[in-house]
Amino acid sequence: MKASLIAVMTVALSVPLAAQWLNHPTPGIPRTPDGKMNRSAPAPRTPDGKPDLSGLWNKISPKYSRNIAADLKPEDIQPWAKALVEQRTEDLGRDYMNIHCVPLGPGYVTAADSTGAEMMKIVQTPGLIIMLNPDLTYRQIFLDGRALESAPNPTWMGYSVGHWDGDTLVVESFGFNDRTWLDHDGHPHTEALRMTERYRRRNFGSLEIEVTLSDPAVYARPWTVAVKAELAADTEMIEWVCNENSHGAEHLVGKASDDRKDEVRVGAGILAKYVGTYVEQPPLWRTVPRVVEITLTDGKLFGDMDGRGKVPLIASSETAFAGLYGLGVEFIQGGSGGLFVKHVSGNYRFARK
Amino acid sequence: MAGQNRAWSHQVKLCVIAVLCCAASAVHAQWLNYRIPGVPRTPDGKVNLTAPTPRTTDGKPDLSGTWLDGGGYFGNLGKDLKPGELQMLPWAEAQVKENQTNLHKNDPMVGCLPPGVPRVNLGGSRGMPHPFKVVQTPTLVVLLYETSTNQTFRQVFLDGRPLPADMQPSWLGYSIGRWEGDTLVVTTAGFNGRAWVDTGSGHPQTDAARVTERFTRRDIGHMDIDITIDDPKAYVKPWTAKVPVNLLADSDLIETFCENERDLGRMDRSTRKP
Numbered sequence: 001m002k003a004s005l006i007a008v009m010t011v012a013l014s015v016p017l018a019a020q021w022l023n024h025p026t027p028g029i030p031r032t033p034d035g036k037m038n039r040s041a042p043a044p045r046t047p048d049g050k051p052d053l054s055g056l057w058n059k060i061s062p063k064y065s066r067n068i069a070a071d072l073k074p075e076d077i078q079p080w081a082k083a084l085v086e087q088r089t090e091d092l093g094r095d096y097m098n099i100h101c102v103p104l105g106p107g108y109v110t111a112a113d114s115t116g117a118e119m120m121k122i123v124q125t126p127g128l129i130i131m132l133n134p135d136l137t138y139r140q141i142f143l144d145g146r147a148l149e150s151a152p153n154p155t156w157m158g159y160s161v162g163h164w165d166g167d168t169l170v171v172e173s174f175g176f177n178d179r180t181w182l183d184h185d186g187h188p189h190t191e192a193l194r195m196t197e198r199y200r201r202r203n204f205g206s207l208e209i210e211v212t213l214s215d216p217a218v219y220a221r222p223w224t225v226a227v228k229a230e231l232a233a234d235t236e237m238i239e240w241v242c243n244e245n246s247h248g249a250e251h252l253v254g255k256a257s258d259d260r261k262d263e264v265r266v267g268a269g270i271l272a273k274y275v276g277t278y279v280e281q282p283p284l285w286r287t288v289p290r291v292v293e294i295t296l297t298d299g300k301l302f303g304d305m306d307g308r309g310k311v312p313l314i315a316s317s318e319t320a321f322a323g324l325y326g327l328g329v330e331f332i333q334g335g336s337g338g339l340f341v342k343h344v345s346g347n348y349r350f351a352r353k
Numbered sequence: 354m355a356g357q358n359r360a361w362s363h364q365v366k367l368c369v370i371a372v373l374c375c376a377a378s379a380v381h382a383q384w385l386n387y388r389i390p391g392v393p394r395t396p397d398g399k400v401n402l403t404a405p406t407p408r409t410t411d412g413k414p415d416l417s418g419t420w421l422d423g424g425g426y427f428g429n430l431g432k433d434l435k436p437g438e439l440q441m442l443p444w445a446e447a448q449v450k451e452n453q454t455n456l457h458k459n460d461p462m463v464g465c466l467p468p469g470v471p472r473v474n475l476g477g478s479r480g481m482p483h484p485f486k487v488v489q490t491p492t493l494v495v496l497l498y499e500t501s502t503n504q505t506f507r508q509v510f511l512d513g514r515p516l517p518a519d520m521q522p523s524w525l526g527y528s529i530g531r532w533e534g535d536t537l538v539v540t541t542a543g544f545n546g547r548a549w550v551d552t553g554s555g556h557p558q559t560d561a562a563r564v565t566e567r568f569t570r571r572d573i574g575h576m577d578i579d580i581t582i583d584d585p586k587a588y589v590k591p592w593t594a595k596v597p598v599n600l601l602a603d604s605d606l607i608e609t610f611c612e613n614e615r616d617l618g619r620m621d622r623s624t625r626k627p
Contacts, residue, residue, distance in 0.1 A: 021527070027492070027512050047410070054490075101465065102612060121508070123488060123495050125417075127390075130488055130495060136467065136505040136525075138497055140606075144390055155608040157504075159384070239523045243465040243503075243611075 021236040026056075029233050030204055037233040039205025043167075046124065051167050051201050054124045056237065057229035059112030062306035064225040066325060068110055068183040068213070070309065076220040081188050088186030092326060094252035097180055101242035103137050103156040105180030106173065106195050109227055110211055113306075114184075116240040119232060129162060129169070134240045141171050148174045154191050156180065169199040182213070184325070190217045205231045251344050259314045259322040266315045271301045274331050278339050278350035292329070292341065292350055303329060305341070385604050392573065392602070400602035402574025406535075411491055414535045414570050419605055420598040421484040422476030428553030430475065430580065430594045440589035445557050452555035460555060461547055462502045465611035467524040469548020470541050470564050471580045473498050473505065474596065478552075483609065484601050494530055494537065502611035509539050516542055522560055524548055537568040550582060559586035574600045 030041035044052045063070055069077060088095065097104050098114055108117050108131070116135030123130045127144040141160040152159050152175030160173040173195045182189055193215040200208045207229040214222035280290040293304045294313075301313045303324045313321040313329060321329045328342035332349075340347040393404040407415040426432065431439040441449065452459065462468055474496075477483035483499040494509040509530040520527055520543030527543040546560035562584035570576040576598050583591040 021514065021517055024514055024517075100612070103610060123490060123493060125488060125490060128488060130497065132495065132506055132508070136503065138504065138506050140497070142384075146384065146387055149384075156610055157608055237508075238521070239525060241467060241524060 022238075023234060024236065026233050026235075029231075037205055037231065039203060039231070041204040043201040043203055046126070048126055050124075050126075050164055051169070052124055053122045053129070053169060053199055053201055053207065056119060056121050056232045056235065057207055058119055058232045059109065059117070059227060059229045061110050061112035061225075061227040062308045064110045064183065064211075064227065065113045066183055066308040067185045068107075068187050068225060069185075069219070069223075071225070072219065072223055076223075077187075078218050081218045084188055085186045088181070090256045092252045092254070092256055093184060093186065095181075096184065096186075098242060099252070102179070103135070105156050106158060106176050106189070106193060106213075107180060107182055108133055108137070108139070109197060109209055110225060111183060112227065116242060119237055120229070121237055129171075132237070134237045135242060136239065148172060154178070158195070165198075167200060171197040171199065173197070188218060189213075189215045192217055207231070256326075259316070262316055264315050264317060266301075266318050268296070268299045270318055271296055271299070274301060274339075276337075277353040279353050280341075281338075281349050281351045290341075290348075290350070291353075292324075292339065294329075294339075385607070387605065388603050400573065400600070402572065402600060402602065404573045406570045406572055409489065409491070413491075413532055414537075415489055416487045416494070416537060416568055416570050416576065417489045419484050419486045419601040420476075420576060421482050421601045422474065422596055422598050423479075423482075424597055425479070426594065426596050427475040427478050427551065430471065430551040430556060430582075430596070431554070431592065433594065434592065439592045441556075442587055442589065445587040448557050449554050457555060460549065460552075462500070462549075462552075462611075465502045467502065467505050467548070468498075468500055469524055469544060469550070469558055470507070470526055470528075471566060471578075471582075471596075472549055472551055473500060473507070473525070474566070474578060474580070474598075475551060476598070477501060484604075484606060486606055494539075497606060499606045499609045501609065504606070504609050507541075509537075516540065522546065526564070533567075535569060539566045539568065540564075541566070556582075557587050558582075559584055561586040574602070576600075 030038040032038045046052045074082070098116065104111050104114060104117055108120065111117055117133055119134055121132040123132070127142070129141040129143060131139040131141070137157060139157055139160055141162040143162045146161060148159055148161055154175055154177035156177060158173040158176040160171050162169055162171045164170070176189070176191065176193050178189060178191045181187060193213065196212040198210040202208055209227040209229060210224050211227060212222055212224040213219070274294050275296050276294055278292040278294065290306055295302045295310065301321065302310045303313050304310045305324060308325060311323055311325060314323040315321050319331045319333060324341065330340045330342060332338040332340065337352040339350050341350060393401040395401045409415045457463065467473070474485060476485070481501065483501060485499070486497040488495040488497065492510070492512040494511060496507040496509065498505045505525065507525050507528055509528040511530045514529060516527055516529055522545035523543055524545055524547070526541040528539050528541040530537055530539040541564045542562070544558060544560055544562050546558060548558050550556035550558050562582065565581040565583070567579040568576060578596045578598060579593055580596060581591055581593040582588065
């Protein structure tokens, strides 16, 4: 089986686990008469008047999770870094952090669809905010007035200090090692990386996050990406221990370009039948179901999942395609149509909208 | 300084005890000597470790701080117990014995897996201490851990929820807490049965285990944790160990990560000739 059909990124379609407290009503949540969270209720505040960011959040960052540099011009990225990204893509992303069970480093907020990083729990106290991840990593953000050190010992998770700018929590981080990728495509960073995150709880149910990255040795200018998070009510994080799972590396054989060598030609009439919007059925654990958009341009089929970006699909038969960020796509014949997104953990059914 | 000693110990620990070689090679980190604001100090500027226990605005003892077991329970949680207090079932006894002869190669932490509860509290040896940090809010207490494998954490829910009836097995279990006077009582269950209770002895734990930890902060510098292991599949009767922990004043946790079982191969010497 082709590598691209089976795995590649640990992204994405992680298997839902039946776990506990997943249906325990979260106390203190404003609710509408039908018992659901009132997302548009005002953001809560702590006794000292600051916005309270505490809670369990689903992070949503499809575009920048795949390509953190999506908004940069090609000339803003050093040639060696571009070449490295190309190589990492060609190698099916087999050195992505989850494959080796090392932390995501600065990427926990932006790489929101990596297994073990889909959610974050924020626990806020006046002098310290902690962020907990399902993969059992955590960040400490000190708000006790200490400053970042000028030459910290590099670490996976970095060092973070925070302060309030009005109702926005500003978190500055430094001291990351250079062993992590900023996204699934494999954009690198150096130990000089500085990250500034701005967290603003718009209302009870939503958190807006801006992440500014500055790493002049790789990127010509600092740039900012926007990430959203939605409060996850009546549920809890599930412990995810990377080291007890198969890391997936055994599936990552071959090269991304292998799919091109075996590409078959499929008539435009057949491809045109696949064009449409497909919605994940059932929507697994996510608040928002995944959506795949299939389009046809100049006789070629393209796919996009959740706004990560349009990518060309490579036909291995009239119904089976590779190339969706390393995932496979198989169109269901007959009935009302639909498709399967094929991942190492199984086939995920999407119904035509 | 305590921080520098800890940093040094991280560098040398790979040579010290083979069984935990998989430990992350964190070296001196920052903020290990940061002067924490808002704590009572003696005239020489040190934290007054015998000042009264601080309290939160709701009047509960505030357990927040960075704590380290200095008592060697890492080796054997039952070390202070009298004969008969810790009675293992025969299979458990055999396993503890086996651990002593096979270089601990069955220790899950050698494979970079998490320590369970209560092992995660036991702080490592004197040569390679791993403190933990308590972050306390009225409805949730979070325990942040350094370990000799990966950093990890536990959430202790104080919002009145019961333990789930049917728990998906996990390494660290599910924890709820309540206040009994000035003692925080944490009950944990839902284990996967693969973690060990402690390190040196490697007392086993099964999926039937229920662990009760009673945290009492005596003063600023000192906290007692009474740990009761109720695990009828491994022990004849519940047993309790008293583990005193000390505040690691003006210090903090160091990042620890374990990379890919890189030391497991070196541990497989169980067939060596006597």
